[in-house]
Amino acid sequence: MIKRYPTKQIFVGNVPVGGDAKIPVQSMTFSKTHDVQATLEQIRRLHFAGCDIVRLAVPDYEDAQALKAIKAESSLPIVADIHFNYRFALMAAEVVDCIRINPGNIGNKERVKEVVKACNERGIPIRIGVNSGSLEKQFDEKYGATTKAMVESALYNIKYLEDLGFTNMKISLKASDVERTVEAYRTLRPLVEYPFHLGVTEAGTLFHSTIKSSIALGSLLLDGIGDTLRVSITGELEEEIRVGRAILKDSGVEAEGLNIISCPTCGRLEANLVKAVAEVEKRTKHIKAPLNISVMGCVVNAIGEAKHADVAIAFGKGQGLVMVKGEVIAKLKEEDLVDKFLEAVELAAKEYKA
Known part of the structure; x- marks a missing residue:
């Protein structure tokens, strides 16, 4: 701080x-x-x-x-x-x-x-x-x-x-x-x-x-x-x-709310990242716990960011991983990833202790 x-x-x-x-x-x-x-x-x-x-x-x-x-x-x-x-x-x-x-x-x-x-x-x-x-x-x-x-x-x-x-x-x-x-x-x-x-x-x-x-x-x-x-x-x-x-x-003054990490749109994207991030933002507005969550659209940076995030999605071609504290908890089809990810975010927020 x-x-x-x-x-x-x-x-x-x-x-x-x-x-x-x-x-x-x-x-x-x-x-x-x-x-x-x-x-x-x-x-x-x-x-x-x-x-x-x-x-x-x-x-x-x-x-x-x-x-x-x-x-x-x-x-x-x-x-x-x-x-x-x-x-x-x-x-x-x-x-x-x-x-x-x-x-x-x-x-x-x-x-x-x-x-x-x-x-x-x-x-x-x-x-x-x-x-x-x-x-x-x-x-x-x-x-x-x-x-x-x-x-x-x-x-x-x-x-x-x-x-x-x-x-x-x-x-x-x-x-x-x-x-x-x-x-x-x-x-x-x-x-x-x-x-x-x-x-x-x-x-x-x-x-x-x-x-x-x-x-x-x-x-x-x-x-x-x-x-x-x-x-x-x-x-x-x-x-x-x-x-x-x-x-x-x-600015680091207030530790409250999610820090959403997402990659910029580029030619390496292997998923509809814009839609996924918008959905994550919409459904996590209520969360006050200061968690780092990562939503990444390809394998280049996804795994590296996921290792340092509390909860992460690493999209691949038509499928991807949901990770918690760098550990894989699910490998799912693309259309199922966001729901599983949000479930993990809600659980992490519930378990968070300052």
């Missing part, structure tokens, strides 16, 4: 963020928050997808009013996302589990002070959300939309909250490109103790966001940086959670 940078631990509802806690995966509803039932339905979808914390947009008074009813029925801790109108933050602070403010657009210091006071009274954290596209005027004019501007904005606002006696916070430093995002987090990390919320803002469609987020968040996680994350995708809610969990698993 990767050694993480030591950070202060805070709580968003009952979910710990920072310290030695697991890294929570977050998402954000896209319904109008004042539509209580639609928002609760999206929260339920995220809950069953494996989301840990959900953020709700609060752009108007009706949205702020709806938070109480939503919180009463939500299965996930709620973060209220506030821009421009600090009064909505004051309303939200009465019921939600965390307030997210962007220092660049929330208003003058007195308004921030009121928000801090409200959060202090309820013991809820604030996320300082620095975004390269909406920096305070003094930093934008001096540095432009650069890493330096993002870091200076974060330090300025962290100090302001600290001077008010408030240390219950987490920090995000988001840009829409990988380079600035990674550089900003790496630069700020040694300077403060607060947990970091990782993300690439406005990352685009599933395809583009998966690539940007995997590079940026994966790089930071491998450095031991990051205490919670969101993968921002223009698309379905569940995909944000699926990609976020995959980044945690494949």
